[in-house]
Structure formats: structure tokens, C-alpha cells
Amino acid sequence: MTLILHHLETSRSMRILWLLEELGLDYELKTSQRDPKTMFGPADHQKLHPQGSWPLIQDGDLTLPESGAIVEYVINKAGAESWRRTPDQADWPDYLRWMHFAEATLQPYLLMHLVFSKLPKQAPAMARPIVSKVKEGVEGFIINPKVELYMKMIEAHLTGKDSFLEGGLTGADVMMIFPLESVFARIDDAGKKYPNTKKYVQGIHGRPAFKAALEKGGEYKLAPLQD
Incomplete structure (x- = not known):
């Protein structure tokens, strides 16, 4: 089953989109926009998970929020050994x-x-x-x-x-x-x-992976960083 990334424009979820592009995992992207007045994302996002935050991934029966947890999950799912460290490694x-x-x-x-x-x-x-x-x-x-x-x-x-x-x-x-x-x-x-x-x-x-993430993810006011 294809992993789903719920992404909010100009938010932490861009880094998950970048990671997915780097690792070459198949995924479905569902992007939400911020309310121009409140700058919050859609309230009905909370129906997916009571935490109501972005990023959020769904993978089969799993629904997982929190950037750090998602990063670890995605790296392990991809088997991308070079992207993580384990207790037997000095660093x-x-x-x-x-x-x-x-x-x-x-x-x-x-x-x-x-x-x-x-x-x-x-x-x-x-x-x-x-x-x-x-x-x-x-x-x-x-x-x-x-x-x-x-x-x-x-x-x-x-x-x-x-x-x-x-x-x-x-x-x-x-x-x-x-x-x-x-x-x-x-x-x-x-x-x-x-x-x-x-x-x-x-x-x-x-x-290239970050540029691809920018193209797919919609508005992201924090990149690219100019000279």
C-alpha cells in the first residue's frame, strides 16, 4: 500500500516531502493550504488524528504525526541505512x-x-x-x-x-x-x-530531491535561500 503524506504549505512537512524524494519511496501527496487570516490549516484535518498537526503520514493501518517519528519511520521503511545511525556506531x-x-x-x-x-x-x-x-x-x-x-x-x-x-x-x-x-x-x-x-x-x-519537493509541495516561503 502506498504511503500517504499529508502536507501543509510552508510548514515542517516540507522536510518529510524532501526525505521521501531523496529515498525514492512511492507516496501519495495530499496538500492543504493555510487560512490567509489565521494561518492555520483546515480544522477537519483533526479527523485523521486527534493531534491535528502536520506532517502526518498514513501507511496501511498506521496514522503517524510528529516530524521526528516520521523521519525515523520513513528511513526504516526505505531500509536507508546510511540515513540513520544505530547504537553500535560511534556517532x-x-x-x-x-x-x-x-x-x-x-x-x-x-x-x-x-x-x-x-x-x-x-x-x-x-x-x-x-x-x-x-x-x-x-x-x-x-x-x-x-x-x-x-x-x-x-x-x-x-x-x-x-x-x-x-x-x-x-x-x-x-x-x-x-x-x-x-x-x-x-x-x-x-x-x-x-x-x-x-x-x-x-x-x-x-x-535535485529538494527541488522536486518544492515543485510538488506548493507554496514554501522558506526556500530557496538566496545569496
Whole structure:
């Protein structure tokens, strides 16, 4: 039975679409658009799974949300040994670290950055000066220092590399690409501050499989990363 990927435009599910293209698995793509006002996906998506989130895959009787879980499932289904690491391999801890770092550590601060960037415009006119001050405070004392700390670490790690682990792309790269795309889309001067990381992201965006995913997946505002 063909695997089904439920994809939402400009979302985490693009990395699953990219992975499917890289591994050459047969799949059916079902794409949803965001509401232009709320930016949410269709509410009836929750009928497929109570979590109501994207990406979501269906494979026979299985319905599975969560990017990390889907990445592991797809790699195992494809038997793509080079795209994963196992406990008997020396770099397995690094694989686990980057697989989880993407969503557990970096992405929450990028989401906070996105939310706080929108608050002043959405606040009542009289409250905007106060909301703007709160935004500046949270960004200055919490969000920006953390993002800069993590990005400096990533920038150093990617020096002279085109993948997070030695030996080529793995599930760790699939997980890391979305938050890194978000950094370059939303953080001022990120391209100048983090040239190694920018080169890494552009390298992935230039891959035939990623280009194929972009063609099939509809609007994706985070790619390709320009010079």
C-alpha cells in the first residue's frame, strides 16, 4: 500500500516531502493550504488524528504525526541505512542529539520570535506601545541571546561540512533544515553572521530531491535561500 503524506504549505512537512524524494519511496501527496487570516490549516484535518498537526503520514493501518517519528519511520521503511545511525556506531549519540535539538531546543525560540514579532500589530492601538516594549524585552533578554548562542555553535560545527554527521546526509539533517531555514527567513543579518550554515542550507536547497519537493509541495516561503 502506498504511503500517504499529508502536507501543509510552508510548514515542517516540507522536510518529510524532501526525505521521501531523496529515498525514492512511492507516496501519495495530499496538500492543504493555510487560512490567509489565521494561518492555520483546515480544522477537519483533526479527523485523521486527534493531534491535528502536520506532517502526518498514513501507511496501511498506521496514522503517524510528529516530524521526528516520521523521519525515523520513513528511513526504516526505505531500509536507508546510511540515513540513520544505530547504537553500535560511534556517532549514534551525535545523531540522537541533532535529531532532537531541532525541535526541542532551537525551534521553540524561533516560534517565540515569530509570535512576538506579530504581537504589536495585533494589539489594540492604545496598547501597542506597551506590547512593543514587552516584545523588545523578551527578544532582547531571552529569544535573541539563545538563538545567537545556538547558531554560533551550529556555525562552528558546520565549518567545512555539508552534513551534520560525517559520511553524508542523515535524518539529523532532515530535522535540522526547517529551523535553519526559519533562522535565515526571520533573523536579521543571519546570512552575514552564519556563512557556513548558509552554505549548508543552500547546498540542501540545491539538491535535485529538494527541488522536486518544492515543485510538488506548493507554496514554501522558506526556500530557496538566496545569496
